[in-house]
Amino acid sequence: MEIGKVTGCLWATRKYHTLAGHKLLIVENLEKGQRDEVGYRVALDTVDAGIGDTVLTVRGSASKLAEGTREAATDTTIVAVVDSIENE
Amino acid sequence: MEIGKVTGCLWATRKYHTLAGHKLLIVENLEKGQRDEVGYRVALDTVDAGIGDTVLTVRGSASKLAEGTREAATDTTIVAVVDSIENE
Amino acid sequence: MEIGKVTGCLWATRKYHTLAGHKLLIVENLEKGQRDEVGYRVALDTVDAGIGDTVLTVRGSASKLAEGTREAATDTTIVAVVDSIENE
Amino acid sequence: MEIGKVTGCLWATRKYHTLAGHKLLIVENLEKGQRDEVGYRVALDTVDAGIGDTVLTVRGSASKLAEGTREAATDTTIVAVVDSIENE
Amino acid sequence: MEIGKVTGCLWATRKYHTLAGHKLLIVENLEKGQRDEVGYRVALDTVDAGIGDTVLTVRGSASKLAEGTREAATDTTIVAVVDSIENE
Numbered sequence: 001m002e003i004g005k006v007t008g009c010l011w012a013t014r015k016y017h018t019l020a021g022h023k024l025l026i027v028e029n030l031e032k033g034q035r036d037e038v039g040y041r042v043a044l045d046t047v048d049a050g051i052g053d054t055v056l057t058v059r060g061s062a063s064k065l066a067e068g069t070r071e072a073a074t075d076t077t078i079v080a081v082v083d084s085i086e087n088e
Numbered sequence: 089m090e091i092g093k094v095t096g097c098l099w100a101t102r103k104y105h106t107l108a109g110h111k112l113l114i115v116e117n118l119e120k121g122q123r124d125e126v127g128y129r130v131a132l133d134t135v136d137a138g139i140g141d142t143v144l145t146v147r148g149s150a151s152k153l154a155e156g157t158r159e160a161a162t163d164t165t166i167v168a169v170v171d172s173i174e175n176e
Numbered sequence: 177m178e179i180g181k182v183t184g185c186l187w188a189t190r191k192y193h194t195l196a197g198h199k200l201l202i203v204e205n206l207e208k209g210q211r212d213e214v215g216y217r218v219a220l221d222t223v224d225a226g227i228g229d230t231v232l233t234v235r236g237s238a239s240k241l242a243e244g245t246r247e248a249a250t251d252t253t254i255v256a257v258v259d260s261i262e263n264e
Numbered sequence: 265m266e267i268g269k270v271t272g273c274l275w276a277t278r279k280y281h282t283l284a285g286h287k288l289l290i291v292e293n294l295e296k297g298q299r300d301e302v303g304y305r306v307a308l309d310t311v312d313a314g315i316g317d318t319v320l321t322v323r324g325s326a327s328k329l330a331e332g333t334r335e336a337a338t339d340t341t342i343v344a345v346v347d348s349i350e351n352e
Numbered sequence: 353m354e355i356g357k358v359t360g361c362l363w364a365t366r367k368y369h370t371l372a373g374h375k376l377l378i379v380e381n382l383e384k385g386q387r388d389e390v391g392y393r394v395a396l397d398t399v400d401a402g403i404g405d406t407v408l409t410v411r412g413s414a415s416k417l418a419e420g421t422r423e424a425a426t427d428t429t430i431v432a433v434v435d436s437i438e439n440e
Contacts, residue, residue, distance in 0.1 A: 001288070001306040001340055003274075008175030010091075012144060015168030016134050018153060024089070024144075026175050040175075042089040042144060046280050051176065056276060056288070056306060058339045061149050061325050065282060065337045073153045073167045075146045076089055079337045080279030087272030087290050087304075088315065096263030098179075100232060103256030104222050106241060112177070112232070114263050128263075130177040130232060139264065149237050161241045161255045163234045164177055184439030186355075188408060191432030192398050194417060200353070200408075202439050216439075218353040218408060227440065237413050249417045249431045251410045252353055265376070265394040265428055267362075310368050320364060320376075320394060322427045325413050329370060329425045343425045344367030351360030351378050351392075352403065 003030055003082060006053045010042055018072045025049060025078065027057055044074040049081055056080040091118055091170060094141045098130055106160045113137060113166065115145055132162040137169055144168040179206055179258060182229045186218055194248045201225060201254065203233055220250040225257055232256040267294055267346060270317045274306055282336045289313060289342065291321055308338040313345055320344040355382055355434060358405045362394055370424045377401060377430065379409055396426040401433055408432040 004027035012024070023045040043057050046069060055078045063077035064070050092115035100112070111133040131145050134157060143166045151165035152158050180203035188200070199221040219233050222245060231254045239253035240246050268291035276288070287309040307321050310333060319342045327341035328334050356379035364376070375397040395409050398421060407430045415429035416422050 001308075001338065003306060008173060010144070010173050011171040012168035013171055014135050015144070016153075019167060026173065042091060044089075047278050056274070056279070058337050059148075060323075060339050062328060062337050062339045064150060065280075065335060071153060073146050073150050073165065074089065075148050075150045077337065079283060080276035083275045083277055085272060085274050085290065096261060098232070098261050099259040100256035101259055102223050103232070104241075107255060114261065130179060132177075147236075152238060159241060161234050161238050161253070162177065163236050163238045184437060186408070186437050187435045188432035189435055190399050191408070192417075195431060202437065218355060220353075235412075240414060247417060249410050249414050249429070250353065251412050251414045265396075265426065267394060311366050320362070320367070322425050324411075324427050326416060326425050326427045329368075329423060341425070343371060344364035347363045347365055349360060349362050349378065 001056050001058050003085070004028055004041070004055055004057055005030060006049050006051055006055055007040065008051065016073050019074070022072055027055060027078065041076050043076040043078045044069060044072060045078045047078055047081055049078050054082040056082055089144050089146050092116055092129070092143055092145055093118060094137050094139055094143055095128070096139065104161050107162070110160055115143060115166065129164050131164040131166045132157060132160060133166045135166055135169055137166050142170040144170055177232050177234050180204055180217070180231055180233055181206060182225050182227055182231055183216065184227065192249050198245070198248055203231060203254065217252050219252040219254045220245060220248060221254045223254055223257055225254050230258040232258055265320050265322050267349070268292055268305070268319055268321055269294060270313050270315055270319055271304070272315065280337050283338070286333070286336055291319060291342065305340050307340040307342045308333060308336060309342045311342055311345055313342050318346040320346055353408050353410050355437070356380055356393070356407055356409055357382060358401050358403055358407055359392065360403065368425050371426070374421070374424055379407060379430065393428050395428040395430045396421060396424060397430045399430055399433055401430050406434040408434055
């Protein structure tokens with residue numbers, strides 16, 4: 001899983017119907033600890049995250065485990081709002 | 089999910105039969121926010137996207153969730169045409 | 177999906193039995209549009225591709241969708257021989 | 265699978281319910297042998313790993329194979345504490 | 353699939369039980385043709401590979417297709433010992 005910061009959202013009228021009703025958020029990489037050189041990723045929200053929140057995102061088939069997302073065409077889902085990180 | 093721009097299409101007569109009837113589009117990376125150093129990816133279209141459209145693509149097993157793509161040998165599918173992005 | 181060029185093949189006597197009978201081809205990255213810094217990938221062939229062919233490869237669970245590959249231990253499969261690419 | 269070192273943990277009150285009760289650890293990359301440029305990854309723990317442990321993490325659908333993690337929204341799970349590595 | 357060279361092995365007493373009885377090998381990248389910047393990967397062995405062998409590894413869900421690995425928490429499995437590569 002990866003940590004990121006919610007910085008925006010994405011609007012799409014013409015979309016695959018299983019994405020209807022889902023909030024699509026822009027999650028920016030934190031300076032350290034992000035895979036690849038990706039500046040941001042688009043993630044489906046399951047925890048009502050908001051702009052500025054530090055969140056945990058999950059990729060791949062696990063991103064469809066939440067109720068309401070099982071049939072959603074998502075490969076990246078926000079599964080937690082991070083309270084704090086204790087790191088050496 | 090990742091954002092990209094449709095810049096072309098790909099023709100293939102000899103292909104695995106589950107891809108028959110599907111439109112295969114070239115989706116170029118936007119400057120920022122794309123995974124890896126990939127210049128473009130080939131994506132199966134489910135929303136009737138056209139050249140110049142900014143689109144949202146999904147990877148992996150989720151790319152087979154749309155009707156008609158469940159049996160298709162795809163790992164990247166266009167699931168939305170992006171109207172706008174609100175980003176800080 | 178990704179575009180590449182078939183440049184060779186791989187021989188293996190001692191292999192997991194579900195790979196028996198499958199042709200394993202070396203697919204080199206084209207200059208542009210390939211994920212990561214990988215020079216080539218090994219792909220299972222489903223369309224009788226040959227040396228020099230420009231092909232479309234699929235990764236992940238979708239690479240097991242073709243008949244005869246469902247039980248094969250493959251993560252990369254050639255699903256089409258590319259005729260032409262129209263790109264802006 | 266990848267080798268890493270546990271350096272911390274992550275706290276999240278608001279999280280998807282299938283993650284409740286699971287320990288989320290920060291696993292830092294070792295100098296050599298880590299995919300991408302990722303400084304660290306967040307992994308679900310199944311072997312009661314502790315700070316300073318060298319661990320083996322698994323990605324993707326395999327990270328949900330352990331009892332109690334099948335329904336968890338995880339894409340990275342710690343599956344072993346490494347005793348030693350014999351490498352040429 | 354990817355080609356690599358077996359250079360060592362990994363020992364772990366405390367591990368998830370589905371990995372018990374499986375040999376975990378260190379597979380180093382060959383100079384060319386490896387994904388990412390990873391120096392090595394840890395792979396589960398299904399073909400009795402040994403130190404110095406050039407092997408073919410498979411990633412993702414396909415790495416659990418071999419008998420005895422279906423329930424194993426692996427994301428990378430050695431599926432063949434390479435005899436030779438014919439490449440232009």
